[in-house]
Amino acid sequence: MVFNGSEAFKGASAPSLEREVSVTSNNNRVLLDSQELNAASGAFNLCCGEAYARFSELKRLKVHPGNMTKERDAVESCSANVYNGIKASCVEQFDAVKSCLSDNPDVWAKCASMRRELEVCTVKNNLGELKKLSS
Secondary structure, X not given: OOOOOHHHHOOOOOOOOOOOXXXXXXXXXXXXXXXXXXXXXXXXXXXXXXXXXXXXXXXHOOOOHHHOHHHHHHHHHHHHHHHHHHHHHOHHHHHHXXXXXXXXXXXXXXXXXHHHHHHHHXXXXXXXXXXXXXX
């Protein structure tokens, strides 16, 4: 068998890369540190569930990442919108969760009530995909 390079794009029984791959530039991005990501993770799941589910399903099906640009951009865009909404409308709850997680690195269960308050705030403010539902 001769290696011609195309094998590098395939995992075990993974679909191959389509000839015309959509490559877009998503300008709606935020960079989060691990503390911010951990604190906002519940809100991301609540407010971006549809985008996350589509992306996860394609990963489960082992679709080549080059063929998931639209779905990846949707996850990034929704997450950025939720994060910016948290910073604008739920910063007190967000800071409380970050502080609690920092103070209790081995017992995150102690932060459950604060996480819940942040999640309630994100839902009340219709962040992410929830904005479409309230329209």
